[in-house]
Amino acid sequence: MANENPFKSILKTLEKPGCEFGKYYSLPAFNDPRIDRLPYSIKILLESAIRNCDEFQVKSKDVEKIIDWENTYPKLVEIPFKPARVFLQDFTGVPAVVDLACMRDAMSNLGGDSNKINPLVPVDLVIDHSVQVDVSRSENAVQANMELEFQRNKERFAFLKWGSNAFQNMLLVPPGSGIVHQVNLEYLGRVVFNTNGLLYPDSVVGTDSHATMIDGLGVAGWGVGGIEAEAAMLGQPMSMVLPGVVGFKLSGKLRDGVTATDLVLTVTQMLRKHGVVGKFVEFCSEGMSELSLADRATIANMSPEYGAMMGFFPVDHVTLQYLKLAGRSDGTVSMIESYLRANKMFVDYSEIERLYSSYIALNIGDVEPCISGPKRPHDRVPLREMKADWHACLDNKVGFKGFAIPKESQSKVAEFNFHGTPAQLRHGNVVIAAITSCTNTSNPSVMLGSALVAKKACEPGLEVKPLIKTSLAPGFWGCNQIHGKEWLAEISESARVSYYLVAAAVLSGNRNFEGRVHPLTRANYLASPPLVVAYALAGTDNVSREGTILQVDIDFETEPIGVGKDGKKIFFRDIWPSNDKVG
Incomplete structure (x- = not known):
């Protein structure tokens, strides 16, 4: 049986002119200097553990492990993590929807209410992995390839559409709308959730290795297997090793004629050589502010290729500008900034240096084609x-x-x-x-x-x-x-x-x-x-x-x-x- 959250005393109110944005678990309210120097990515794990602490699935000792990250990560300790949401693409999403449908069938056979079987966290399913370039170098290539996609996948698409209507807490993005990572970045990424008046950071696991693209938006996310994703959908915590975090210091800016891809391939080579398997990579220093959100997302997308769980860019003014460009309302962006600043999770480039398990540095101006x-x-x-x-x-x-x-x-x-x-x-x-x-x-x-x-x-x-x-x-x-x-x-x-x-x-x-x-x-x-x-x-x-x-x-x-x-x-x-x- 779940117990009352032992950290309810640090639940604070985030005010805005005339009213309030909502409640939030305040990290500064701990008055613990260890938290101040934690990498931003580890703070997201910490906030999740605090918010979900019930001394059953997530315990106070798990919170202490994360706070004491400097000493605990070298020991490869395990912690529970509950992501804020899950996303699926169509190839890996079908089995998950099938399993939910089977659960409903079993519930019905037992005489229960099958409508009670639903994901307990928001699930976003993007149909994007079915397109093949059968028709090329033709003015009607897009239409012809889309028609072939629907012909090949008619039965599967019909089933997924049923699932999106049958289950609560599940959003389906139809074929032809975009690649899942871009849809996640532009549309699905919340950065900060406001659920029934409770504010907390967005985090996500996805059944696609390049779920990491969302890390460019300051949303902690990575790819997992289908079983892990289904467990997260049903409210179960993920057991994970508390990772080391490589601090990647950036300086300078790209020279003329050098592209973001050149930068990405350079970063990938450097990180593979450094060794980042099973670790978070967190980008930092003033050079980060010279990168557009799109450039950050491109670097983050390549995390599986350089071996890291994440290539994380914490939220700063560039992130807020992108959110407005992508159609988020001024009120939403204001809420996001206010919450992250209040919880010391916003980058302003004038604060104390984070503590990292190791460092790597790159002058972006040295990158060549x-x-x-x-x-x-x-x-x-x-x-x-x-x-x-x-x-x-x-x-x-x-x-x-x-x-x-x-x-x-x-x-x-x-x-x-x-x-x-x-x-x-x-x-x-x-x-x-x-x-x-x-x-x-x-x-x-x-x-x-x-x-x-x-x-x-x-x-x-x-x-x-x-x-x-x-x-x-x-x-x-x-x-x-x-x-x-x-x-x-x-x-x-x-x-x-x-x-x-x-x-x-x-x-x-x-x-x-x-x-x-x-x-x-x-x-x-x-x-x-x-x-x-x-x-x-x-x-x-x-x-x-x-x-x-x-x-x-x-x-x-x-x-x-x-x-x-x-x-x-x-x-x-x-x-x-x-x-x-x-x-």
């Missing part, structure tokens, strides 16, 4: 070194940075007909160029940058060759699958290409593990959306170089990416926009 690959997201390659790195990968023994292609085979060319047109394929030719929803298309700056690159390339008449499958799935669409199966099967059959050929894909997603995109694209590189466009243009036979077809090893600094309709060579610098134009 780069891509990652050919098989892992943290194998960053500066763009200026790409050519040398590619040839080294061909030579190296088979591994994360090697394909072991014999020297005598590296220049071999497969000649065939593609759609009735003569074509050639060799090691390193780009056959898929995908701007995908996964990470970067939720960031307006890199999307505008890719549009400007495409516009500048079209003006002199540059074109992407038919051999390359291109796709564009902005964050307001779904989590599209980089679907190259039939396309590459035709290339493989026509050219009689076997696995000796190292074809390439360039994509703006999170993951580039070998075989994830397609077995025939053995080299897969993560790049910013503008660079995806550039590689699509330079990836095949736009320009000959002493009889050699340009590939992913192009040197953008010295070699042209194409020839315009007037015969003039077009270089990378001719089509790359400045930050001022993007902004």
Whole structure:
């Protein structure tokens, strides 16, 4: 039996002119100096433990463990955590709704009221993981792919719609509304809840590894398995090891021509090297204020790739500006700021330094254009070194940075007909160029940058060759699958290409593990959306170089990416926009 909350004495009222916002559990009311220096992310765990303390599921000793974080986290102690809400995407959400339906059926068979079976915490279910790019490079591609999505998933979608109407406390976001992480960021994220007059921080667990994107909004969230999500939905606390927190100090700002993706790939490499598995990463210092909310969300989204549970950006003035931009009312934003300031959970950059388990630092101004690959997201390659790195990968023994292609085979060319047109394929030719929803298309700056690159390339008449499958799935669409199966099967059959050929894909997603995109694209590189466009243009036979077809090893600094309709060579610098134009 649950008991009365032993911390009810610190329940305070948050006032506003003329009335009150609501009640809240006040961390400053503890008068404990240990709390003042806790990382912001740990304070969210602390507030949850205090608010949910009943000496049954959550106990006073659990609260003390979190307060004494500096001494307890190295001992790998366990604590219970109750997230404020749960979100599901359609692939992993269906089993959860099925289980709830089965519970209702069992309740009915026992003679009880089946309508009592409902999630006890808010559940947001976004249908976004079913889109495949079957139709590409066509004006009706969006409509055609959406129609195929509904045809394939008619029964599943009907069941989910039933679930959204049948269960209380469950919101369903229909297909075609956007990728779950972007919907969560722009629409679903509360930052601060006000439930029946009780204020508390938003926190979330989701059945998708990239639930961490919401950390860019100052909402603590990470991905969990279906069983954990269902338990949280039904009000059960999650048992978790109290994590260490890596403080990531940021300074400076991005140089002209450097994108948020370049920053993300740099951060990912640094954190993988530092070692952050099972830990929180919390970004701090003045450089954080130079990053837009979209840039923060892009970094947070990549948490699974650098191995952390979270890449957390606590709430500051940039967060509040974004909330207003995303349509939150002035009253809501005022409540959020007032609560977080009252509970010492708002960043103003003039307070005492937080205590972290370890530190890492980056001057953002040192970041340079780069891509990652050919098989892992943290194998960053500066763009200026790409050519040398590619040839080294061909030579190296088979591994994360090697394909072991014999020297005598590296220049071999497969000649065939593609759609009735003569074509050639060799090691390193780009056959898929995908701007995908996964990470970067939720960031307006890199999307505008890719549009400007495409516009500048079209003006002199540059074109992407038919051999390359291109796709564009902005964050307001779904989590599209980089679907190259039939396309590459035709290339493989026509050219009689076997696995000796190292074809390439360039994509703006999170993951580039070998075989994830397609077995025939053995080299897969993560790049910013503008660079995806550039590689699509330079990836095949736009320009000959002493009889050699340009590939992913192009040197953008010295070699042209194409020839315009007037015969003039077009270089990378001719089509790359400045930050001022993007902004």
